[in-house]
Amino acid sequence: xTQPAVHPVDARLPLAKLFTxxxxxxxxxxxxxVAVPLIIGGALKLSIDQVAFLINADLFACGIATLIQTIxxxxxxxxxxxxxxxxxxxxxxxxxxxxNPALGLLDIYGATIxxxxxxxxxxxxxxxxxxxxxxxxxxxVITVIGVSLMGVGINWAAGGFGNPDYxxxxxxxxxxxxxxxxxxxxxxxxxFFANIAVLLGILFGTLVALLLGKVSFAxxxxxxxxxxxxxxxxxxxxxxxxxxxxxTLVMLVTFIESTGxxxxxxxxxxxxxxxxxxxxxxxxxxxxxxIGGIFNTFPYTSFSQNVGLVGVTGVKSxxxxxxxxxxxxxxxxxxxxxxxxxxxxxxxxxxxxxxxFGMVTxxxxxxxxxxxxxxxxxxxxxxxxxxxxxxxxxxxxxFFNKLPHALEPLLHSGILLASITAVLLNAHFNGLRSxxxxxxxxxxxxxxxxxxx
Numbered sequence: 001x002t003q004p005a006v007h008p009v010d011a012r013l014p015l016a017k018l019f020t021x022x023x024x025x026x027x028x029x030x031x032x033x034v035a036v037p038l039i040i041g042g043a044l045k046l047s048i049d050q051v052a053f054l055i056n057a058d059l060f061a062c063g064i065a066t067l068i069q070t071i072x073x074x075x076x077x078x079x080x081x082x083x084x085x086x087x088x089x090x091x092x093x094x095x096x097x098x099x100n101p102a103l104g105l106l107d108i109y110g111a112t113i114x115x116x117x118x119x120x121x122x123x124x125x126x127x128x129x130x131x132x133x134x135x136x137x138x139x140x141v142i143t144v145i146g147v148s149l150m151g152v153g154i155n156w157a158a159g160g161f162g163n164p165d166y167x168x169x170x171x172x173x174x175x176x177x178x179x180x181x182x183x184x185x186x187x188x189x190x191x192f193f194a195n196i197a198v199l200l201g202i203l204f205g206t207l208v209a210l211l212l213g214k215v216s217f218a219x220x221x222x223x224x225x226x227x228x229x230x231x232x233x234x235x236x237x238x239x240x241x242x243x244x245x246x247x248t249l250v251m252l253v254t255f256i257e258s259t260g261x262x263x264x265x266x267x268x269x270x271x272x273x274x275x276x277x278x279x280x281x282x283x284x285x286x287x288x289x290x291i292g293g294i295f296n297t298f299p300y301t302s303f304s305q306n307v308g309l310v311g312v313t314g315v316k317s318x319x320x321x322x323x324x325x326x327x328x329x330x331x332x333x334x335x336x337x338x339x340x341x342x343x344x345x346x347x348x349x350x351x352x353x354x355x356x357f358g359m360v361t362x363x364x365x366x367x368x369x370x371x372x373x374x375x376x377x378x379x380x381x382x383x384x385x386x387x388x389x390x391x392x393x394x395x396x397x398x399f400f401n402k403l404p405h406a407l408e409p410l411l412h413s414g415i416l417l418a419s420i421t422a423v424l425l426n427a428h429f430n431g432l433r434s435x436x437x438x439x440x441x442x443x444x445x446x447x448x449x450x451x452x453x
């Protein structure tokens with residue numbers, strides 16, 4: 001009797017490969033993962049020791065949320081190759097809460113905990129919105145996700161935001177060398193080493209940067225080997241209604257962005273996301289945010305660069321991201337190792353970032369290629385206007401400056417603007433499908449993806 005074939009998403013690779021591929025995922029997300037604690041710590045004028053603890057707590061919680069999302073626990077978990085990290089959508093609201101003289105860090109944690117609980121409760125209702133995302137909407141949103149994030153990779157290549165030596169030709173040269181290295185390996189190397197092309201490119205770039213004297217290990221000797229992440233390290237959380245309302249709004253924005261990410265990774269690996277799967281994934285966004293508040297960190301969502309990495313490598317196994325989650329937990333508990341990983345310069349990540357974010361964009365374009373653009377001219381309007389709206393925050397970060405400050409989480413997310421525009425225009429021009437039709441469409445897309453892959 002023949003055994004049923006195992007889907008590539010569920011394939012368990014040898015331990016050595018799992019570790020190497022998992023480490024690759026960690027390296028490409030690390031800069032983004034630690035950026036939010038650094039920004040919040042600086043804005044709230046926390047001490048160096050406190051910021052270091054925030055980073056360790058963040059990595060630890062990242063790992064836990066990733067394990068729940070990839071392995072799946074009860075009604076939680078997408079069970080697809082996803083890496084979880086702190087959402088940048090929450091940065092501005094959290095700084096506003098933390099720097100308010102009447103509030104502070106503990107109010108951020110209180111609002112984070114409550115918004116996470118609310119997120120878990122409302123996830124099934126958000127999941128019912130899947131029928132609002134036919135291919136013309138999904139493809140447009142995923143394209144905007146990739147294009148919006150391309151700026152991150154470009155800024156990495158130039159040295160990173162706030163770098164006084166931004167645009168140094170050395171940075172640009174190393175970033176370009178990393179890009180060429182990745183492309184060379186992708187074209188001429190086969191087997192396992194082709195799957196870790198991004199990791200090899202980053203290691204190559206780090207070696208070049210080290211030889212050029214551009215890698216700093218300052219502070220490594222003073223960093224402890226072991227750090228225990230304790231819940232409520234800064235004290236018991238406080239609960240302010242306005243802060244809670246603000247972070248709940250962030251949670252809703254995160255859900256919309258996550259929906260696009262989940263649909264993208266489902267398309268890439270050939271296992272399309274239906275309503276039930278989407279709800280399980282969104283619940284982890286809520287649970288991860290709850291865990292973040294308890295362990296002294298912030299709201300969590302899926303990281304787009306890792307979605308792009310899945311597209312680049314073609315490795316679809318969720319167990320690779322399970323390995324990545326375990327590595328993140330280890331980094332959170334061993335600060336000295338985390339310090340070494342953090343020493344990889346941002347300009348080294350730049351070349352890899354351009355590849356990965358470009359792959360997200362390419363996935364969106366691939367989905368749009370299945371949309372009827374010849375007979376249905378309205379689809380062109382949906383795509384054109386939605387992408388235009390999504391590019392507003394990218395092209396002009398001051399475009400909405402004269403509008404109420406409270407609307408910032410909504411208006412400064414190009415992904416959200418594109419999503420809302422695409423959904424509304426599609427409803428106007430094409431009407432809304434029933435949930436059954438939406439699920440049938442998702443299954444058909446899965447068959448096409450399996451054939452393509």
